[in-house]
Amino acid sequence: MTLRTKDLVYAYVPGRPVLRRVSLDLRSRETTFLLGPNGSGKTTFLDCAGGLRAPGEGEVLLEDHPLASFSARQRARLVGYVPQFHEPPFNFTAWEVVLMGRAPYVRWLSQPSARDRAAAAEALTALSLEGFRDRPYYTLSGGERRLVLVARGLAQGAAFLLLDEPDAHLDPANQHRVLRAVQEVVAKGLGAGVSSHSPNNALLYADRVALFSSGEILATGVPSAVVTPPLLERAYGIPFVAVGDGNGPRAVLPSLT
Amino acid sequence: MRRPTFAWGVLLLPLPVVFLALMVGRYPISPGEVWAALTGGEVAEVVRALVLRIRLPRVGAAALVGANLAVAGAVYQGVFRNPLVEGRLLGVSSGAGLGAALAFLLYRQPVVVQAFAFTGGIAGVALTSLLGWAFGAGVLVLVIAGVLVDSFLSAVLGIVKYAADPLGTLPAITYWLLGGLSGVRAPDLLPLGIASAIGLSFFLLFRWRVNLLTLADQEAEALGVRVRVTRFLVVGMGTLLVASAVSVSGIVSWVGLLVPHAARAVVGPDYARLLPAAAGVGAALVVVLDTVARTALTAEIPLGVLTGLLGAPLFLVLFLRFLRERGGWR
Numbered sequence: 067m068t069l070r071t072k073d074l075v076y077a078y079v080p081g082r083p084v085l086r087r088v089s090l091d092l093r094s095r096e097t098t099f100l101l102g103p104n105g106s107g108k109t110t111f112l113d114c115a116g117g118l119r120a121p122g123e124g125e126v127l128l129e130d131h132p133l134a135s136f137s138a139r140q141r142a143r144l145v146g147y148v149p150q151f152h153e154p155p156f157n158f159t160a161w162e163v164v165l166m167g168r169a170p171y172v173r174w175l176s177q178p179s180a181r182d183r184a185a186a187a188e189a190l191t192a193l194s195l196e197g198f199r200d201r202p203y204y205t206l207s208g209g210e211r212r213l214v215l216v217a218r219g220l221a222q223g224a225a226f227l228l229l230d231e232p233d234a235h236l237d238p239a240n241q242h243r244v245l246r247a248v249q250e251v252v253a254k255g256l257g258a259g260v261s262s263h264s265p266n267n268a269l270l271y272a273d274r275v276a277l278f279s280s281g282e283i284l285a286t287g288v289p290s291a292v293v294t295p296p297l298l299e300r301a302y303g304i305p306f307v308a309v310g311d312g313n314g315p316r317a318v319l320p321s322l323t
Numbered sequence: 324m325r326r327p328t329f330a331w332g333v334l335l336l337p338l339p340v341v342f343l344a345l346m347v348g349r350y351p352i353s354p355g356e357v358w359a360a361l362t363g364g365e366v367a368e369v370v371r372a373l374v375l376r377i378r379l380p381r382v383g384a385a386a387l388v389g390a391n392l393a394v395a396g397a398v399y400q401g402v403f404r405n406p407l408v409e410g411r412l413l414g415v416s417s418g419a420g421l422g423a424a425l426a427f428l429l430y431r432q433p434v435v436v437q438a439f440a441f442t443g444g445i446a447g448v449a450l451t452s453l454l455g456w457a458f459g460a461g462v463l464v465l466v467i468a469g470v471l472v473d474s475f476l477s478a479v480l481g482i483v484k485y486a487a488d489p490l491g492t493l494p495a496i497t498y499w500l501l502g503g504l505s506g507v508r509a510p511d512l513l514p515l516g517i518a519s520a521i522g523l524s525f526f527l528l529f530r531w532r533v534n535l536l537t538l539a540d541q542e543a544e545a546l547g548v549r550v551r552v553t554r555f556l557v558v559g560m561g562t563l564l565v566a567s568a569v570s571v572s573g574i575v576s577w578v579g580l581l582v583p584h585a586a587r588a589v590v591g592p593d594y595a596r597l598l599p600a601a602a603g604v605g606a607a608l609v610v611v612l613d614t615v616a617r618t619a620l621t622a623e624i625p626l627g628v629l630t631g632l633l634g635a636p637l638f639l640v641l642f643l644r645f646l647r648e649r650g651g652w653r
Contacts, residue, residue: 118544142547149542155404156537156592157648169535170547175528177595204648222546 067094069115069133069145069226069257073124076110084110086281087124092226092259097252099268100261101293102278103302108261111278112228115259117141128225142170146224148215150231157202160214164189167221189221193247209240216247226257233267245271265293265306266317277301290314295321330596333586333603337386340607344382344614345374380509385613386606387512387519388504388572389582391564393605394526394598396579397586398561401537401594402554403462406645409579410565413465413558414472418447419569421476424483424496431492433506436499437514437570444566447476452555461540465558502573502627504613511571518567525560526598533557533594575627577634578605584641 069092077083084107092098092115100108113119115126117133126133128144136144146167154163167189168182178186190196193213198206206214212232219227229248233241241264249271252258262268268275268289275292277284279301285292295306298318305323308315345357352360352370359366360374395410403412422443426436454468455461487493526533535548536557543550565579586600609626612633616624 113541116545118541137547138544138549139547142545147542147545149539149545152538152542154537154592155401155406156587158534158592162534162591162593166534166538166546169532169543172531174532175525177531 067129067225067257068092068127069259070127071111071115071124072127074111074114074121074126075123076107076114076119076121078110083122084281085114085121088278088281088283089124090115090276090283090286092257094225094255094257095252096273097248097258097260097271099272099275099289100259100278101263101265101268101275101301102284104263106278106301107281108278109230112147112230112259112261116145116147116228118147139170142222142224144224144226146219146222146227148219148227148229148232150234152203152211152215154203157204159200159202160195160198160206160210160217161186161190161200163203163214164195164217164221167218170222185223186217186221189217192220192251193217207240209236209243212236212240212244213247216244216251220251224256226259227251228259229261231261231263233262233264241267265298269293269315269317293318330590330600333589333600336603337390337606337610340610341382341386344385344610345378347614347618348373348378349618376509380512381504381507381613381617382610384504384507384512384515384571385610387515388568388575389578389605389607389609390523390602391519391568391605392575392579392609393582393586393601394523395561395564395568397583397594397597397601398526398533398557399579400583401533402557402561403466404537405466406584407580407642408466409577410561411569411579413451413469413562414447414476415444415562415565416447416569416574417473417476417480418450419444419566420500420574421480421483422446423499423570423573424480424487427492427495427499428483428487431495433508433511437511441514441518441566441570444569445562447472448558448562448566452558456555462554498625499573500627501625502575502630503616503623503625504572505617505623507571515567515571518563522560522564522567523602529557529560530598531593531595533598573625573627575609575630577630577638578609581634581637581641582608 072089074085074088075083076085088111102108114121133141165178165186168178168186171182172178190199193216195213195217198210232244245267248258272289275289276286277292277297284301285297293315295308298306305321306318307321309317309319346352346354350373352374356366356370357374360371392410399408399410399412400406419440422439423436426439451468451472455465458464484493484496487496535543535546536554540550582605583601586597586604590596590600612629613626616626616629
């Protein structure tokens with residue numbers, strides 16, 4: 067399946083668009099990283115692609131159906147969203163948080179069914195979180211919290227998952243755990259759109275990369291073609307050097323002057 | 324830590340409490356006599372009248388008021404993502420107080436007072452919602468609108484009190500505002516009963532989905548929840564519960580704030596279990612407190628005063644626990 071965006075334009079303030087004719091396809095079985103500086107439009111793009119904001123111009127298509135033509139409930143069964151932060155006012159357990167992912171399947175005046183519970187349990191298992199089932203969310207570490215949110219997205223049963231900076235504020239090991247988990251669910255058939263501030267994570271975990279700059283996409287392609295010093299310098303405005311071992315770049319670093 | 328699943332058991336807690344409350348009073352009645360009066364058995368006519376006509380309406384009203392305030396408080400805490408609010412957040416009590424005061428000023432009949440208080444409470448929240456909706460229907464906007472409306476209606480209430488006859492009407496208004504169930508008679512139960520049946524059964528069915536409103540708006544939208552519509556429906560149902568309770572009992576503070584936390588401590592924060600538990604604990608608590616209010620002294624203690632006396636220290640304990648859990652004030 068393909069989640070296709072065509073010529074998206076979005077402006078929070080009239081006359082100052084943060085997305086200027088952005089077109090990008092997210093595909094099943096692919097992890098697409100969105101890179102680019104702060105304010106370059108990555109999060110706004112994810113919001114539009116997930117149907118949470120209506121673009122001013124352009125359209126979002128799932129296969130050939132406009133995403134806007136689905137009801138909120140239908141849309142939530144197709145496209146899931148994993149926020150960067152989740153701060154519940156009460157100390158829900160991991161299980162209770164993940165079960166909320168079943169919201170699009172629970173009818174208005176009813177409770178989660180046995181099927182919903184099974185799906186939530188499956189999502190916990192898929193991310194090896196069975197042991198955290200009854201742990202209150204506030205007692206979890208940053209990495210565990212992020213994994214629980216990914217599990218909630220998985221429980222949602224959507225074909226596409228959009229993740230807003232899932233690697234932010236995590237230590238390297240936890241970044242690896244979360245992004246590896248995303249890779250694993252993608253290998254099972256999902257499509258993922260991941261915004262990130264780490265070009266190196268894109269090199270490690272992405273199948274494709276879109277590089278944003280000032281509301282436009284500078285380049286799209288495989289990581290080794292996009293995460294390159296010249297393109298990164300155009301996007302971020304500082305020089306980079308690539309560190310590699312002959313099979314293309316392994317990492318990029320700001321080049322010190 | 325697996326949470327116990329006896330939330331539904333808590334819902335039965337009011338039954339024995341109500342039975343005990345029917346026995347207690349200036350004229351004590353034995354359990355056998357209460358049972359006989361309730362089931363139509365053989366008992367002195369005066370005892371039957373006392374149990375069925377005098378005590379049962381009052382105890383029943385106490386149970387409904389407690390359940391309504393507790394359920395609405397729990398729901399409001401979720402909807403407004405703030406553990407320290409209760410159902411009176413959006414101007415329901417100042418609206419009801421103003422309505423009641425106007426009724427005292429103009430008509431002085433209990434039924435009219437109840438109707439005016441109910442209408443005033445709903446109108447207060449409607450005004451808040453209108454303002455909130457006009458400014459984008461966000462949670463914070465609603466809270467600010469609630470503060471505005473509450474303060475404005477309280478000022479108008481002040482004018483009504485100032486204009487009231489200081490020997491007749493003013494004491495009646497003041498006493499009503501203190502909160503209490505001493506004036507409750509059987510007919511007063513009908514509107515309260517209908518409103519409670521609608522509101523409580525709605526939340527009994529909707530209870531799991533209240534969880535979704537505790538999420539950030541965008542998170543909930545991403546899960547397919549139509550946040551604005553759902554929030555206004557839930558706030559509306561909560562208002563129905565609070566306004567119907569307040570119109571009978573006057574201002575009874577703290578129950579809506581503290582009971583949900585007591586219930587949460589036992590069954591956890593999941594609304595699927597929390598709401599039945601809060602309803603049970605709230606009903607039982609207010610029946611107990613109202614029984615104390617009518618029996619502890621020869622004169623009636625206003626129920627609102629009693630809940631205030633108990634509520635403030637309990638709130639302090641709760642707040643300290645909240646601080647410890649969060650590791651300080653954010």
